[in-house]
Every structure is written in C-alpha cells, then in structure tokens.
Amino acid sequence: MKKAAVVIIALVFFVICLWFIAIPESLLVDLIENSLGSEYLYLKTEGVKKGVLYNFGAGRILLKKKAGGGDSDDTLLVFNDVKGRFEFLSLFRLRPELSFHGSINHGDVSGSVRLTGKDSLMISGSNIRINGIPLLELLGIYGDGRLSGSFLVFNNSGELKFSVRDVNLKSATLGGIFLPLDLFHDIRGAVKINNDNTVEVQSFAMTGAGIHARVKGIIQGNDMNMSLEMMTDASFAPGPLFQMMLENYRVSPGYYVVPLKGGIPKGEGG
DSSP states (O other): HHHHHHHHHHHHHHHHIIIIIIOHHHHOOOHHHHOOOOOEEEEEESEEOOOOEEEEEEEEEEEEEEOOOTTOOOOEEEEEEEEEEEOOOHHTTOOEEEEEEETTTTTEEEEEEEEEOOOOOEEEEEEEOOOOHHHHHHOOOOEEEEEEEEEEEEEEEEEEEEEEEEEOOOEETTTEEEEOOGEEOOOEEEEEEOTEEEEEEEEEEEHHHHTTEEEEEETTTEEEEEEEEEETTTTOOHHHHHHHGGGEEEEEEEEEEEEEEEETTTTTTT
C-alpha cells in the first residue's frame, strides 16, 4: 500500500510539474497553432494564458486558410473568449487532445482538436449570428440570421454543414451579375474544403416566398466556377428589378440558371 501511495504521489507531482514548468505558454501556443498539420488550414492564437492544471484561456483563436500567389491568408472562423483543457488520458496515450468552448458572434461553440498525429478538428455551434462570419462571406453571403452547424477538419481537408434561420440577406452583385438574395429566408448547406485547396459547394439550398434556389460548384483560391439555379412557382411575384436583371438567365418559365464564374472581389457584397 505504501509503495502504491508513493507511486501515485510521484505521478501527481510529475503531472503538476510538467504543466507548470515543462509546458510554458509559448509551447502551448505552438501546440495549438501547429495542431492541424495541414498544408492549407491552420490555427492562429491571440492572448493565450495558462490556467490551473491543464486548463487554458485565449482571447481569440482564428481558423485560417492559406492563400496562394502572394495574397493574404483568409480567415474562416474566429473564436472568442475560448476556454479549454487537455484531455488527461490523451496525455498518457501520447496523443494529446484538448477540448474547448467559446463563442462566435455571441453564439455558443464547442469542440476538440488533436495536437499530434493525424490532424483532427471538430466544432459544433448554435445560435450564431452570421453577420461578419468570414467563411460565409467567402461564399458571398452577407446579412444576418441565426446559424447552427458543425465543422470537421481531418486529413488536410474540411467539411462544413450548416443551417440558417431568420435570414435577412443583402442582394449583391457578383462578377457583374445581380443576385436577389433578399428574397430568401432559410438556408441549408454543406461545403467541403478539399486537400487541393478548393472549396466545393456540395449542397446549398435557399427558400423564400414562392422561390427556391440552389448553388453548386467550386471555388479555387479566389476563382469561382459555380452556378445558381432558381425555381419560382405561381405565387411568386417578381419585381421589376428581378425581371430586368435576370431575364437573360431564364431557361424556361419559372426556371433560371445564373453562372457564377471568375474572381471574387475582396469585400464584395458587404
């Protein structure tokens, strides 16, 4: 019994010393920022502070996407007031993993990230204001609404699934094409970030009063190759601007196909 007690005390002492002495805040920052091991995605921390026994806080943690051709890196998500802790058993498995919770635009987010080996990041969130979410702005969405969804990064690629309620979007002009986004009040989608640095819109559906739309295609760097399909029913009353701007894209009565190709101007639609 005495030997067992000594071993336990020694182990506890080692764990405490490891945290307070062997793991400075600079090493903690390096572990978090290099955790994804991805060629295109990485984390950037701001204001990291160690807490009591494997807990920590951070003012902000940014999920960023590396840009090519000398462009600035794109910020995809910004986590505020992050509180995290290391999963204790993962340390003994020599595969350290930390869990965290925080906020994005006053909505709740939580998740986990593996710090070594295969990159792995899992995030879920609810009741997040979409106004100012960088990833959605990258896809041309500006306005407001309440977002819920999940984001997974694994093996150098990522996948986002989301829905937005109480939508109040701004109409926009993208590549010289008018997009009547103010007509829609509900959005659901799934977007994949591939390991070749392309953003693939797997499904993206929008609904409004008498109108339905879907977007599909890819974004490579700052270049789009997508299309917007819009279907209207007999209850839809198009305004004069809708008719004037989209008549050239009418395939058949109540069915429009709008090509979304070319570069994405920075800040367009905001």
